[in-house]
Structures are given as C-alpha cells and as structure tokens.
Amino acid sequence: MTASDGFGTAAYGGAGWSPRTAEHGAEMGPIWQGGIDSEWRPLRQVLLRRPGAELAAEDVDAAQYLEPLDLGRAQAEHDALAAAYVEAGVEVLSVGDVPAPTPNRMFCADTFVMTPQGAILARPASTVRAGEEVAVAAALAAARVPILRTLTGGATFEGADLIWVDARTCLIGLGLRTNAEAARQIAQTLAEIGIEAIPVDMPFGTMHLMGMLRMLDADLAIAWPRRTPHRAVTLLRERGHTVAFLPDADEVQANRGLNVVALGPRRVLMPAGNDAMRAFYEGLGVEVVETPCFELRKAAGAVGCLTGVVARDMG
Numbered sequence: 001m002t003a004s005d006g007f008g009t010a011a012y013g014g015a016g017w018s019p020r021t022a023e024h025g026a027e028m029g030p031i032w033q034g035g036i037d038s039e040w041r042p043l044r045q046v047l048l049r050r051p052g053a054e055l056a057a058e059d060v061d062a063a064q065y066l067e068p069l070d071l072g073r074a075q076a077e078h079d080a081l082a083a084a085y086v087e088a089g090v091e092v093l094s095v096g097d098v099p100a101p102t103p104n105r106m107f108c109a110d111t112f113v114m115t116p117q118g119a120i121l122a123r124p125a126s127t128v129r130a131g132e133e134v135a136v137a138a139a140l141a142a143a144r145v146p147i148l149r150t151l152t153g154g155a156t157f158e159g160a161d162l163i164w165v166d167a168r169t170c171l172i173g174l175g176l177r178t179n180a181e182a183a184r185q186i187a188q189t190l191a192e193i194g195i196e197a198i199p200v201d202m203p204f205g206t207m208h209l210m211g212m213l214r215m216l217d218a219d220l221a222i223a224w225p226r227r228t229p230h231r232a233v234t235l236l237r238e239r240g241h242t243v244a245f246l247p248d249a250d251e252v253q254a255n256r257g258l259n260v261v262a263l264g265p266r267r268v269l270m271p272a273g274n275d276a277m278r279a280f281y282e283g284l285g286v287e288v289v290e291t292p293c294f295e296l297r298k299a300a301g302a303v304g305c306l307t308g309v310v311a312r313d314m315g
C-alpha cells in the first residue's frame, strides 16, 4: 500500500475493500424496512393521515366527496381508527403536514402500495389529488421504507387498484384511476423481482379494485357480485381461493362493509353499523372488529381507503 496516491487502499479497491454482495431484497430488515406479500398476513404497520381543515371543502362534488363533512366528528372517528390499530398491536405512522393540504389526503391507501421490496408511489388520477404522493414519500422515507418505483410519464395509478393474490402475483384494476401505462410500468418493475402483475378491466362508474374485491386469508376472497372483473374471479378460483360473493349489495354500498383491512388471517377491521356484513363475515369464519366511519364515509371512503398498509408479516 502506498499512501501517496491511495493505490491498494480499501477506497481504491485494495485488499481491505468490503464489497456489498447482498441483494436489495436481503437488505429489507437490516437497512430498509416495511413490505407485504399478501393482503391478509398479520398487520404490523400502517400509514394514516388525520384530516384537518381541508375537509371543509366549498364545492363538495369538486372535492370528490359525496356529502359535506363535520370536521370534529370526522377527526374523532379518525382518532378511533388509529386507536383501533394500536389496540390490535399495529404501529401507526403519520403523513406530515403540508402548506396547502388537498381534500382527500386522509385516504392513504391511494397514494402508494407496498411490495415485498418497497413502496410503489402512486400518481393520483385527478388534479384534485395530484401531489399527495410527495408528503407520503417523505413519511415512508422517514420510516426507512424504500421507494421501489415512482410512476412517470402519463401513468396514473392509485394504490387501492393493486391487490396481492399471492406472494408472486398481483392484480391491477384498470379504470378511472389507473391506466394501462401505469400497469405497464408497475408490471415491469415487479417482473424484476419475480412478481407477475395482471391487469383487469373494471366497470365504468366504479372507483377502485379494492371496492369490489378483498382477500381475507390464503384461500378466501370476498367479491361484489357482477362488479368484480371476470378474470379476477376465474384466476382466484384457478389458484384454489374460495370467492365468496357479498349478500346484499345495497347495504354494502351504503355502509361500506367491504371497505375493510385484514388485521390478520380471517380477522378484519370493518366500518361499524354493518350487521348483515358482520354476519356474512362471521359465517365465513372471519372475526370482525368495528370502528365508526359514519362521518368519514361521506368523503367516499372508509377503513380500507384511509389505511396505507406499510408492513405485514411475510410468508
């Protein structure tokens, strides 16, 4: 080793050089954290955003709400949602403050989706939600979650349009919020880590794939009759999943009983006040924990939409 020009030192590839040979996937844990490879394994960490004054939108329809919301009630329900996660042993992360918050930033499921090796940042489809992903990226980075991909070009994608079928397969719902270019970019990125992304078309007048299909266990999916893409149902059946169709679509629609998050296998956190749905879940051997969403759902979402899932146990 000569000290003069550094040749032979570790910095210049000398004997003391210690090469990084582990692949990114193996560094999930030691360096990075977070990740999911299912919709139903035990839930460990979620990202939430408590709503603030942005809920008082002047034009409710333009804000993509269904009805005006009462801020105090919405905040109390959101606090109860966070408390329900803590009660279930799930760590709650929060999206930070921004100078001019957009009306739907509390819907964290839409602004990213997790993979086994990091997050894919969404690119929301309307101008009303454009840029929500910036504060979410900051929150994920602060929590040591890698950003596997940021969608670019003309892609639009919302996280609630991607559903894990098994550790090597996900479905992407194409429709109002997610376009073919987004599916192409996501499929390309996931192919690099051995995962197949299968696009499925959704009916006109629907919002997200999450709103018609949920996976509650290794072998159990629940689906909305006549709304769930044909290919989604046949693929799930081919792979040995039972697809249970919802009983009473009107009640589900009104009360958002499908808008659940699995806390673990056959265990869901569901918007309160859905007795028919509760009975339906329990009939499938699914345990139900309830949290109120009576005010929050006026913004056109509930438990599933409000929850950005960051980490679950992986298979």
Ligand SMILES: NC(=[NH2+])NCCC[C@H](N)C(=O)O
Pocket (backbone or CB within 6 Å): 063, 064, 065, 104, 107, 109, 110, 129, 160, 207, 208, 210, 211, 299, 300, 301, 302, 304, 305, 306
């Ligand atoms: N994952 C969901 N279903 N999110 C609901 C989002 C509702 C919100 N008002 C929007 O239009 O974007």
